[in-house]
Amino acid sequence: MAFRNPFEPRQVTSRRGGPVKQPLSLEAIVGAALDLLTREGLKEMSLRKVAAALDTGAASLYVYVEDLQELRSLVFDRALAAVDTKTDPKQHWRGKLRGLLESYLSALTRSPGIAQIALSTIAAGPNGLRFFEALLGVLEEAGVDQPTAAWACDLIPLYITAIAAEQANRDADPHPPGALQRMVESLSQAEYPRVYAARNDLVSGDPEDRFKWALEVLLKGILETPRTAGPGPRRSPSRSR
Amino acid sequence: MAFRNPFEPRQVTSRRGGPVKQPLSLEAIVGAALDLLTREGLKEMSLRKVAAALDTGAASLYVYVEDLQELRSLVFDRALAAVDTKTDPKQHWRGKLRGLLESYLSALTRSPGIAQIALSTIAAGPNGLRFFEALLGVLEEAGVDQPTAAWACDLIPLYITAIAAEQANRDADPHPPGALQRMVESLSQAEYPRVYAARNDLVSGDPEDRFKWALEVLLKGILETPRTAGPGPRRSPSRSR
DNA sequence: ACCTGAACACCGTTCAAGT
DNA sequence: ACCTGAACACCGTTCAAGT
Numbered sequence: 151m152a153f154r155n156p157f158e159p160r161q162v163t164s165r166r167g168g169p170v171k172q173p174l175s176l177e178a179i180v181g182a183a184l185d186l187l188t189r190e191g192l193k194e195m196s197l198r199k200v201a202a203a204l205d206t207g208a209a210s211l212y213v214y215v216e217d218l219q220e221l222r223s224l225v226f227d228r229a230l231a232a233v234d235t236k237t238d239p240k241q242h243w244r245g246k247l248r249g250l251l252e253s254y255l256s257a258l259t260r261s262p263g264i265a266q267i268a269l270s271t272i273a274a275g276p277n278g279l280r281f282f283e284a285l286l287g288v289l290e291e292a293g294v295d296q297p298t299a300a301w302a303c304d305l306i307p308l309y310i311t312a313i314a315a316e317q318a319n320r321d322a323d324p325h326p327p328g329a330l331q332r333m334v335e336s337l338s339q340a341e342y343p344r345v346y347a348a349r350n351d352l353v354s355g356d357p358e359d360r361f362k363w364a365l366e367v368l369l370k371g372i373l374e375t376p377r378t379a380g381p382g383p384r385r386s387p388s389r390s391r
Numbered sequence: 392m393a394f395r396n397p398f399e400p401r402q403v404t405s406r407r408g409g410p411v412k413q414p415l416s417l418e419a420i421v422g423a424a425l426d427l428l429t430r431e432g433l434k435e436m437s438l439r440k441v442a443a444a445l446d447t448g449a450a451s452l453y454v455y456v457e458d459l460q461e462l463r464s465l466v467f468d469r470a471l472a473a474v475d476t477k478t479d480p481k482q483h484w485r486g487k488l489r490g491l492l493e494s495y496l497s498a499l500t501r502s503p504g505i506a507q508i509a510l511s512t513i514a515a516g517p518n519g520l521r522f523f524e525a526l527l528g529v530l531e532e533a534g535v536d537q538p539t540a541a542w543a544c545d546l547i548p549l550y551i552t553a554i555a556a557e558q559a560n561r562d563a564d565p566h567p568p569g570a571l572q573r574m575v576e577s578l579s580q581a582e583y584p585r586v587y588a589a590r591n592d593l594v595s596g597d598p599e600d601r602f603k604w605a606l607e608v609l610l611k612g613i614l615e616t617p618r619t620a621g622p623g624p625r626r627s628p629s630r631s632r
Numbered sequence: 633a634c635c636t637g638a639a640c641a642c643c644g645t646t647c648a649a650g651t
Numbered sequence: 652a653c654c655t656g657a658a659c660a661c662c663g664t665t666c667a668a669g670t
Contacts, residue, residue, distance in 0.1 A: 174634080174635080196661085196662065196663080197662085197663065197664085198661085198662070198663080206635075206636080207635080207636060207637070208662095208663075208664080209635080209636065209637080209638095209664080209665080209666085210634080210635055210636070212664075212665085213633080213634060213635075217663080217664080218663065218664090266510075269507075269510070269553065269556050269557060270556075272574070274574045279578075279582075279583050279586055280583075282583070282585075282586050283582075283583045283584075283585050283586050286585035286586060286589060287585055290585065296588070296589055296592060297592045299589065299592075300589045300592030300593045300595075301592070301596065301601060301604060301605075303589070303593060304593070304601070305550075305605050305608065308550070308553045308554070308557065309546075309549070309550055309553065311553065312510065312549045312550065312552065312553035312556075313549070315510050315511075315553075316510060316549065333513075333515045337520075341520070341524075342520050342521075342523070342524045343524075344523075344524050344527035344528055344531070345520055345523050345524050345527060347537070348527060348537055348540065348541045348544070351537060351538045351540075351541030351542070352541045352544060352545070354541075355542065360542060360545070363542060363616065363618060364542075364546055366612070366616045367546065367609065367612030367613055367616045368608065368609075368612055369612070370611065370612045370615050370616055371607070371608030371609055371610070371611045371612030371613075372608055372612075374611050374615075375604065375607045375608045375611055377604060415653080415654080437642085437643065437644080438643085438644065438645085439642085439643070439644080447654075447655080448654080448655055448656070449643095449644075449645080450645080450646080450647085450654080450655065450656080450657095451653080451654055451655070453645075453646085454652080454653060454654075458644080458645080459644065459645095
């Protein structure tokens with residue numbers, strides 16, 4: 151029952167919890183943008199709509215953000231906040247790696263469109279760095295030498311991002327159900343015999359099985375393809391370059 | 392010196408070669424679009440600009456094309472026409488594979504933006520199929536069983552596309568020279584010790600070396616990770632699924 | 633310093649009207 | 652059947668003007 155000065159700054163929070171009305175802030179902008187992205191997709195995450203969600207005009211956002219591209223980068227890093235980099239020290243490195251990468255994939259999958267942003271941004275925000283740090287840690291534990299691990303740090307997320315982007319695009323643009331089906335049916339056996347023969351395998355398979363298989367491929371490949379010449383993936387005090 | 396009826400349909404070609412003025416046609420539209428895409432990038436390949444290049448209005452294109460998305464798919468397949476699927480039969484399969492994939496990469500690299508389209512399209516045009524056919528052929532020669540080869544057909548181009556998309560995005564959006572540099576310099580050694588230690592390796596390396604290394608990784612991984620249970624990559628008459 | 637409305641130069645897509 | 656201009660409902664970004 152205390153008195154309230156109605157001219158107090160707006161960052162008052164109500165007794166019922168939650169801010170009554172957020173003042174403009176980078177935090178609020180990125181939050182509203184990620185919200186829009188998650189619910190409506192990349193195209194709907196426009197400066198105008200983000201501004202509208204915050205009860206203001208698009209021009210107001212330019213105080214906090216250079217341009218749309220920068221907002222996208224910020225939103226991307228915010229989305230990576232969901233990546234769980236804590237690993238159970240008792241686990242084998244293989245389990246840690248799978249857990250880490252599955253968490254990364256699911257962060258990219260949660261919001262359709264986040265993966266498209268990922269492909270056009272260098273993930274240099276705090277959450278991106280936190281993820282790289284964890285990934286380098288696991289690779290080190292796996293005995294991958296540093297130069298190889300550094301490149302793997304590029305290759306692995308790139309592949310995961312591509313998977314997520316492909317899925318998101320397929321979902322966003324629902325090819326009329328069975329467009330793929332029709333394609334497969336109209337496939338010319340004479341012109342493309344091998345594609346024809348493999349047509350069922352090409353579209354089959356639980357996405358999760360495919361993902362697991364692909365990780366296995368990357369892992370085996372990385373472990374056996376060190377950048378530094380040598381007999382194998384044994385940890386060695388290789389100097390960089 | 393023959394007479395010409397000025398009311399003749401427009402698909403007249405001049406003696407000097409080349410059409411004087413192309414009539415509207417799907418062919419002409421896709422050609423003009425790919426041209427714009429190559430010279431100006433994905434964002435500039437708008438229906439309005441394609442139409443302008445053909446001396447007409449955007450509305451006219453809708454006779455030939457469902458919407459922008461469809462035009463993009465068509466442009467993508469047209470770009471894949473540059474992929475060379477002829478392989479020297481005397482070559483070892485490894486060489487054929489490298490050649491094929493390098494040709495694919497360079498088709499995607501030639502036009503900035505084509506890779507972005509690739510990620511949002513199922514490549515079911517004739518040139519896409521031709522490429523898959525060739526890829527399946529080489530994988531078969533390498534002794535990869537069919538179910539594994541089918542998934543590899545997804546994984547390999549996906550990865551190549553992601554590389555190309557990343558490069559294109561970096562070029563299109565020139566982060567002020569040295570944005571990465573500054574990022575690396577301001578990197579907190581305390582918070583991200585492993586990233587800090589690997590910072591030079593993370594950004595170093597000729598793109599071509601990285602690409603070759605990545606292909607090697609994928610290849611070794613695929614050869615040693617058959618979907619069908621078994622001792623190794625030996626070809627086996629596994630029935631699909 | 634922060635916010636705003638209006639303006640500018642664009643988009644994709646639709647539609648009635650022309651040939 | 653093909654093409655067109657005009658209109659509709661959007662964009663990102665800038666800018667002068669307000670507080």
